[in-house]
Amino acid sequence: MKRIITYGTYDLLHWGHIRLLKRAKELGDYLIVVLSTDEFNAIKGKKSYHNYQERKMMLEAIRYVDLVVPEYRWEQKKEDIIKYQADVFVMGDDWAGRFDELSEIVEVRYLPRTEGISTTKIKNDLEK
Ligand code: C2G
Numbered sequence: 001m002k003r004i005i006t007y008g009t010y011d012l013l014h015w016g017h018i019r020l021l022k023r024a025k026e027l028g029d030y031l032i033v034v035l036s037t038d039e040f041n042a043i044k045g046k047k048s049y050h051n052y053q054e055r056k057m058m059l060e061a062i063r064y065v066d067l068v069v070p071e072y073r074w075e076q077k078k079e080d081i082i083k084y085q086a087d088v089f090v091m092g093d094d095w096a097g098r099f100d101e102l103s104e105i106v107e108v109r110y111l112p113r114t115e116g117i118s119t120t121k122i123k124n125d126l127e128k
Contacts, residue, residue, distance in 0.1 A: 002028030005086035005106075007071055009036040011048035012122050013058050016114035023111050024090040025064035032084050033059050034071040043073070049123075081106045 004024050010017050010033070025031045036044065037052050048055065052070070059068045067084075081089065081102065089102050093110040102108050 001030055002088065003030045003032065003084060003086050004028040004088045004090055005032045005034065005081060005084060006090045007034045007036070007077070008091075009041055009044070009046055009048055009119075010055050010059055011046070011050055012119045013055075014117050014119070014122060016117040018062065018064075019114045020090075020092055020111060021059075021062055021064045027088050027090065027109065030066045031064055032067045032069065032080075032086065033065055034076075034080055035059060035068050036071045040071050040073060049119075077102060078105065 004027050006020070006024050008017070008020075021031065021033070035052065035056055036046070036048075038048065041048050050058070056068045059065050069080075069084075077089070077099065080086070082105070086106055088107045088109055089099060090109045090111060091099060092113040094113050096110040099108055
């Protein structure tokens with residue numbers, strides 16, 4: 001049972017998010033998404049349109065996702081990887097290099113981001 005772990009806000013869920021989750025799942029058998037809480041988003045300087053419960057429920061409806069748990073702070077990744085026995089840590093490559101220190105305890109993979117879509121783009125396009 002190869003376990004994959006990934007992190008994110010997943011606000012205004014879009015096909016770029018889905019493609020990331022699909023490719024992450026293809027790397028193993030079980031995908032854990034550690035979802036930013038509303039409080040952590042404030043720390044990240046993000047204000048999500050959907051609150052944590054709404055974003056969690058939407059992720060849980062995705063066939064590639066097996067478990068959704070809360071992300072409270074930047075520094076919880078090591079304990080998560082141990083707690084959830086993750087074998088592979090996956091992020092989009094906008095994060096390339098940022099989590100390389102985790103490679104002491106887990107395989108770190110950065111997957112190409114999906115161009116042409118983002119939560120910010122959706123918000124901007126809707127304002128036009
Ligand atoms: N993503 C992608 N393509 C896009 C948009 C997002 O592949 N067009 C990926 C991101 O690279 C990330 C995931 O989808 O791996 C979730 O993106 P966000 O919700 O924007 O997550 P982020 O704010 O980057 O949070 O501790 C890490 C943070 O929680 C990451």
